[in-house]
Amino acid sequence: MSDKKARPNRSFDKSLWVFHVNTGSCNGCDIEILAALTPRYDVERFGIKLVGSPRHADALLVTGPVSREMVDKLKRFYEQVPDPKVVIVVGSCGISGGVFHESYDLVGPVDRIIPVDVYVPGCPPRPEAIIDGVVKAWMKLERLRGENK
Amino acid sequence: MVDNLIHLIEIIIGTILVGAFGILFGLLTKGIDRKLAAHMQWRIGPPIIQPFRDVKKLFCKENIVPRNAVTWLYNSAPIICLASTIAVLLYIPLGSIPPVLGGYGDVILILYLLTIPSLAMVAGGFASGSPFATVGAQREMVLMMSYEFPLATTVIALGWKISTLHPGSVAFSLSTFARYPVWNIMGPFGIIGAAILLVVMLLVTTGEITKVPFDIAEAETEIAEGLFVEYSGKNLGLFYLADAVKTVVMASLIVALFFPYNLSTYLASHISLPTIAWQTVDFLFYLFKIEIVIFFAMTFIRVSVARFKVDQVVRVYWGYLTLAALIALLLIALDVLL
C-alpha cells in the first residue's frame, strides 16, 4: 500500500464496495451482515455496497474461523482484491476461533493467514457493531492517506 | 476547403460537449435512479452524487489484468464500449438542439451502432479468460439476439407509417420523426399500435442497458458479476461510465421516436424569448422527459420484479414482445389502409 499510485482518495470513504467471504462460519454473522443492508440499517446510504466479485471490492469482509479447506482460497481472495484495500473480520470465531477454537480442522484465526485491519467481536455482532467496524476502516484509510502524502 | 475545416472543428467540439454531457448526465441519472429505488424500498438510499464518487474511487484503484487474459483486447474493450456509446449519442437530437452528426445517419444506423457496446462487452468478457466472464459473455450475446428483433420492428413500423403519409421525406431520419410526432399522425388503430410499440420499446431498453429483470449477463448472485468479473479499477470505471451513457442514449432514443415534442413549438407564439433561451428550455424539458422514461424503463421495473432465467428472457423477447410488436405493426398497417 506504500505504492504511490494506490493511495486511497477521499471518495474512498464515501464509496466502499464490500466483498463477503465465508470461511466456515455458522452463518450467524452472515445474516447479521445482510441485516445491515436491509431498510432498517440501510448502509447503502453511506455508499456501502455488496459486490459479487473480489476484483470490484475495496473491503474484504471475512466471517468464520478458517477451516483447512478455505486457507488457500482465502489467500487468493485477498490477493485478488485490488489495492488499496482493507480487511474486516466479523465475529468472534474469526478473531480467536470462538466456539470452534478446539476444532481439529481449524487453521485460523483469520489474522494468521491474511493481514487484518479491523476486528468486530461478537457472536454474532449486531449490525450496529458491523457498521462501527466499517467506520474504523474509514479511519484506517484516512491514516493511510496521511502517510502517503 | 475552409468550410470543410470549420465543419470538422464544429463536429469535434460538438463531440466533446456531447460526450461530457452524456457522462455527467448519465452519472446523475444513475444517482437519481438509485435514490428513487431506495425510496421505493423504504430506504433512504445513497446521495444523488454517489455514482460520481464511485467512479472517482474506481479510477484510483489498482488495475489488475489476469494472467491468462488477452491483454490488448481486455484493456481496449472498455474504451471501445464507452466510445461507441458516446458515438450513438451524436446521432440523436437533444431537445431542439440538432444532433452533431445529424445529416450523416438515421435510425437504422443507430440500431447497428447500438450493438457495438454490447459486442465490446462480450469481447472483453471472453478476453478476460475467466469461466464466469465467458458464461456472462454468452448470455449477453443471447440477450442481444433476443431484443434486436422487437427493437427493429418498432423502428420500422414507425418509419413506414411516416413514409407512407409523407412520401417525400427522408423516412428513417430522426428529424422526420421530430417533424411528424408519432401520436399526431396516427388514426385510432395506429394509436393503439404505437402504444404497444412504446411498451415494447421500454422493455427492450431495460434489456439493452442490462438491468433487472434482464441482467442475466451480470447476475452477481449466480455468476459473480458475469462479464465484469475480472475487471477492476480504471477498466471497471470505464464500463461504469459506458453503462451510464447507454442509459441516456436509450432514453433519448425513446424520446426522439415517441415524444419529440418541444415546448418552444407550442409556446413560442405566446411568450417571446430569444432562441437561445428557448433552446435551454427545450433542453431542460428533454432532460425531464429522459428522467421519466428512465423511471419507467429502469427504476420501476428493477424494483418490482426479480431476475428472469436465461430461457425466460428469450421467451419474453422472442415470444411475447415480438408478437406484440408484430400485432402493433398490423394495427398500424390497418391504419394506413383504412
Ligand code: SF4
Ligand atoms: S462468530 Fe459466532 S455467530 Fe459468527 S460465525 Fe462465528 S460462531 Fe457463528
